[in-house]
Amino acid sequence: MPRTSSTQFVILGLLSLEPMSGYDIKKLVDSALAHFWSESYGRLYPTLKKLEEKGLVKSRVVKGIRKPDRIVYQITAAGRKELKQWLQKPAALPWVRVEILLKLFFAHNVPLETIIELIKDQRKGLKGKLAVFTGFDRMVDESGYDPDLQRLYRLTIMHGRMVHEARIRWCDEALRVLQPKKKEDEK
Amino acid sequence: MPRTSSTQFVILGLLSLEPMSGYDIKKLVDSALAHFWSESYGRLYPTLKKLEEKGLVKSRVVKGIRKPDRIVYQITAAGRKELKQWLQKPAALPWVRVEILLKLFFAHNVPLETIIELIKDQRKGLKGKLAVFTGFDRMVDESGYDPDLQRLYRLTIMHGRMVHEARIRWCDEALRVLQPKKKEDEK
DNA sequence: GTCCTCATGTAACGGGTTACATGATTCT
DNA sequence: AGAATCATGTAACCCGTTACATGAGGAC
Numbered sequence A, B: 001m002p003r004t005s006s007t008q009f010v011i012l013g014l015l016s017l018e019p020m021s022g023y024d025i026k027k028l029v030d031s032a033l034a035h036f037w038s039e040s041y042g043r044l045y046p047t048l049k050k051l052e053e054k055g056l057v058k059s060r061v062v063k064g065i066r067k068p069d070r071i072v073y074q075i076t077a078a079g080r081k082e083l084k085q086w087l088q089k090p091a092a093l094p095w096v097r098v099e100i101l102l103k104l105f106f107a108h109n110v111p112l113e114t115i116i117e118l119i120k121d122q123r124k125g126l127k128g129k130l131a132v133f134t135g136f137d138r139m140v141d142e143s144g145y146d147p148d149l150q151r152l153y154r155l156t157i158m159h160g161r162m163v164h165e166a167r168i169r170w171c172d173e174a175l176r177v178l179q180p181k182k183k184e185d186e187k
Numbered sequence C: 001g002t003c004c005t006c007a008t009g010t011a012a013c014g015g016g017t018t019a020c021a022t023g024a025t026t027c028t
Numbered sequence D: 001a002g003a004a005t006c007a008t009g010t011a012a013c014c015c016g017t018t019a020c021a022t023g024a025g026g027a028c
Helices: A007-015 A022-032 A041-053 A077-088 A099-105 A112-141 A147-178 B007-015 B022-032 B041-053 B077-088 B099-105 B112-141 B147-178
Strands: A057-062 A070-075 B057-062 B070-075
Touching: A007 A022, A007 A041, A007 A057, A007 A070, A007 A077, A007 B099, A022 A041, A022 A070, A041 A057, A041 A070, A070 A077, A077 B112, A099 A112, A099 B007, A099 B147, A112 A147, A112 B077, A147 B099, A147 B147, B007 B022, B007 B041, B007 B057, B007 B070, B007 B077, B022 B041, B022 B070, B041 B057, B041 B070, B070 B077, B099 B112, B112 B147
Parallel strands: none
Antiparallel strands: A057 A070, B057 B070
């Protein structure tokens, strides 16, 4: 099965909001989509060129006032069609490699205390991320996006929050299971 | 930051349980670790060779009785040392690209009904996975692993279950938010 | 003068999957 | 005979990141 990259659809999707440059796209991905998506310049710029070759976007150069020139891309009718088709196809289920579970599975090679520290550490990291999500909602209010988009935005944040909370609960549960009940239990 | 692959550590970890062949490793990954990890032959076999070159594992050929010969690998003292060092380093936080959120974010391009179907579809897929997890626990009982490993195994399954339940709850929440008013809907 | 941001790009590299090749044995 | 499983492997390819190059303008 030939895995087709979603990069082109991210681009088409963002251009369906408004015309923008590759640089703008990168910034938008890094802010609005950061908690569930990422794109690098190394894929963005070449993909933009390919999309233009295929006639799904078109570009024009906008002279920069006290700034470098920008290449602003705009989605075409064909591009919108392509985007709609993709939107109608069922989304793949998320698939993650979870390193902490790998380490946990091989825990017998080190003292239990080591693994407990690992999980505590992981929990701390997750808590940090969660705090970011929680602060996000306020940011959305001030984003200036239209209300419909804000509603969708909040849903994506909620997803991040719920999944992270679940992961944190798992850490708590794992710590409960692993931690020796009594302090006298030293062996 | 040079991303080092975890493949070598999966191999070392599994060989720390008992000596086995590349084929065995693949099967074990596909059964015991499948819900949070994956490895392909295309990485497994070359990595095994590299590990042997580095002296972290050693191999011997075992004649197959009514089966093809097998190359059975065994972890060395140096290999165990390497594994322990890796186990002590903090685990990376899991990072996923969530396609459904991407599609949701661009929902304005298609009728709301389309997105609702997408989420229902996603929910169905997640439910299916969840059922597999739930069935797993029974499988562990009959696995023949030692009790300590069983306990760890169950923790990894619990992780999958908790995260999937969270994702399903998000689908429910999203459907509630998106679905137009009230319509004598059957579920 | 130096550093930061804006802006576009590319080369090199590593990670990882897929598809294929090979060949033995066992089951139907 | 044909299919399935056991077993080892490799080449081609895609995905994606990182690091670098280039150059303009603004901030300190």
